[in-house]
Amino acid sequence: MKFDEKDLMILDILQRDANTSNKEISDRVNLSMTPVYERIKKLISMSMLKKKVYLLDRKKLGLNLMVLVSISMEKHSSENALLFMEEIQKIPEVVECFHVTGAFDYQLKVMARDVDHYHEFNFKKLATIKGIRHMESYFVMKEVVNSTELPLFI
Structure with a gap:
């Protein structure tokens, strides 16, 4: 285009x-x-303007904890990947999910009220998805850049 x-x-x-x-x-x-x-x-x-949305203030909604979760799968099969991607979309705490290359297979961005909420999410929702071999959680200390704006080269 x-x-x-x-x-x-x-x-x-x-x-x-x-x-x-x-x-x-x-x-x-x-x-x-x-x-x-x-x-x-x-x-x-042309679908360049996809939809109009309001960006919410997560902290005013009580979502004080942002966690990045790296996930490795047991088997690298299309069936396993499709199952994971289908299940992860059902979890409201997961606001972003990326299939990535490198040491892990998926990278999630998770919003939670606090550590207790994240603990419950981790054990009652995330850990119940079949095929996950390993998870690592990284608690976000400070958002340095957080933008929805894409770079446009004028």
Whole structure:
């Protein structure tokens, strides 16, 4: 997909704040409102703008503990991988899951209220998934970079 400078500027504005009005976008990218509207419509039709969401403050929701969990599987079969991926999607504490290369097979980002909540999650949910050989948990001490914004090269 090819995007010109105006498209990238619009994408950047919208990824920072999806509620930015077309009027404000048109002022910032130096286009009238109709072309901005048409460009946004095109970006939606191309699935570049997938959905509009609000980002919640996890700490105000009482989710004070973020844990990164590295998981190794017993067997590297497609059946084992599909079972794990299916089961992990059912657990609400898991907010991200990546199939990775290296010493581990999966990397999870888990949100919990506190250490007791994480302990319960670990033993009652995560450890019940068949095929897990080894898990290592890393408690996040400080979020240095936490962004939903993708780098756009204008």
